[in-house]
Amino acid sequence: MLKAAVHPLSFTAFGALAIIIVMTVYPVETLNSSLRGLSIWWQVLFPALFPFFVISELLLGIGIVHFFGKLLDPFMRPLFRLPGIGGFVVTMGYISGYPVGARLTSQLWEQKLVNRAEGERLVAFTTTSDPIFLIGAVCVGFFQNAAFAPLLAAAHYGSGLLIGLLMRFHDRGSPDSISPDVAVPRATGASSRFSQALKAMHNARLLDGRDMGKLLLDSIQSALRLMIVVGGLVVFFSVVMEMLTHAGLVAALAAIVRYLFSLAGMAPTLADAGIYGFFEVTLGARAAGAAGSGLVHQLAVAAWVLSWGGLSVHAQIASLVSRTDMRYWPFVTARLLHGLLAFLLVYLLWGWLGTY
Numbered sequence: 440m441l442k443a444a445v446h447p448l449s450f451t452a453f454g455a456l457a458i459i460i461v462m463t464v465y466p467v468e469t470l471n472s473s474l475r476g477l478s479i480w481w482q483v484l485f486p487a488l489f490p491f492f493v494i495s496e497l498l499l500g501i502g503i504v505h506f507f508g509k510l511l512d513p514f515m516r517p518l519f520r521l522p523g524i525g526g527f528v529v530t531m532g533y534i535s536g537y538p539v540g541a542r543l544t545s546q547l548w549e550q551k552l553v554n555r556a557e558g559e560r561l562v563a564f565t566t567t568s569d570p571i572f573l574i575g576a577v578c579v580g581f582f583q584n585a586a587f588a589p590l591l592a593a594a595h596y597g598s599g600l601l602i603g604l605l606m607r608f609h610d611r612g613s614p615d616s617i618s619p620d621v622a623v624p625r626a627t628g629a630s631s632r633f634s635q636a637l638k639a640m641h642n643a644r645l646l647d648g649r650d651m652g653k654l655l656l657d658s659i660q661s662a663l664r665l666m667i668v669v670g671g672l673v674v675f676f677s678v679v680m681e682m683l684t685h686a687g688l689v690a691a692l693a694a695i696v697r698y699l700f701s702l703a704g705m706a707p708t709l710a711d712a713g714i715y716g717f718f719e720v721t722l723g724a725r726a727a728g729a730a731g732s733g734l735v736h737q738l739a740v741a742a743w744v745l746s747w748g749g750l751s752v753h754a755q756i757a758s759l760v761s762r763t764d765m766r767y768w769p770f771v772t773a774r775l776l777h778g779l780l781a782f783l784l785v786y787l788l789w790g791w792l793g794t795y
Contacts, residue, residue: 487536498527509523528561533569554614581741598780724745746778
């Protein structure tokens with residue numbers, strides 16, 4: 440007797456079919472949500488991310504990654520079990536926000552500068568919000584008070600670094616990658632290490648071989664291709680969120696989350712922020728700021744939203760690492776843990792940074 444087996448893709452197909460049916464029922468709302476997603480991409484994400492994508496491509500071609508690799512290797516390996524080039528990804532990821540860390544990590548993997556386990560560790564704790572969005576959009580725009588920034592930043596970025604320390608135990612049996620330019624002898628002092636880092640950068644630049652004009656053109660083309668992917672995902676999830684709302688699924692999920700929040704002694708109005716934040720960061724953070732149900736609880740939910748990232752960011756990360764052998768489950772596990780730690784850190788730090 441044949442046993443029927445339901446492939447996970449079948450659920451995706453049925454879900455897509457259901458969304459298409461709802462889209463035909465609500466064509467005006469579908470168009471408006473698409474335009475809203477396109478507006479967010481063009482007015483917010485494109486000007487914020489495109490320069491960082493181009494600059495990161497240029498820095499990779501110039502060889503700055505190899506410079507950081509030599510300089511930071513003694514610090515990154517014992518702390519995070521990562522090569523020194525991971526320091527460059529951490530810096531760019533925290534400054535630029537998601538999904539820059541994943542983009543740089545996938546490029547390092549393609550250049551064989553990190554292996555699968557190291558790439559998964561890097562993506563896990565460099566997927567964070569950028570400071571401009573956290574301060575400008577969330578604190579000033581949604582909570583209307585820039586004084587909330589130290590608490591929210593400490594919870595979000597502090598828990599991110601804790602994730603980095605915890606991820607060093609991920610995939611313990613995997614070997615560490617070899618630092619670039621291993622033929623250069625190890626430095627014995629700070630000045631010697633700096634000179635060897637410069638030499639490693641020079642060697643990488645010679646190995647790349649492209650002149651600055653070609654490098655700039657390639658960087659712009661690569662950044663534009665990536666921005667088109669990001670824009671498509673933002674528009675897609677904007678439509679999906681709107682259709683799920685009209686289908687009543689968001690309301691049903693919100694009712695369940697409200698009940699769980701009430702059991703925990705939190706205001707049920709924060710459930711909407713949790714539901715929206717599960718799908719998209721901006722919607723969740725805005726809902727947390729407008730909840731009006733206890734400032735510390737609102738900031739805790741906002742920290743969870745920023746650290747979880749939303750399914751829209753998850754899809755961007757998945758698309759960036761799809762050409763590598765890196766797996767998705769370490770990333771989603773780290774996001775869940777990051778969100779929980781950020782949520783708890785808001786309450787722990789409230790007594791020191793929560794004087795408003």
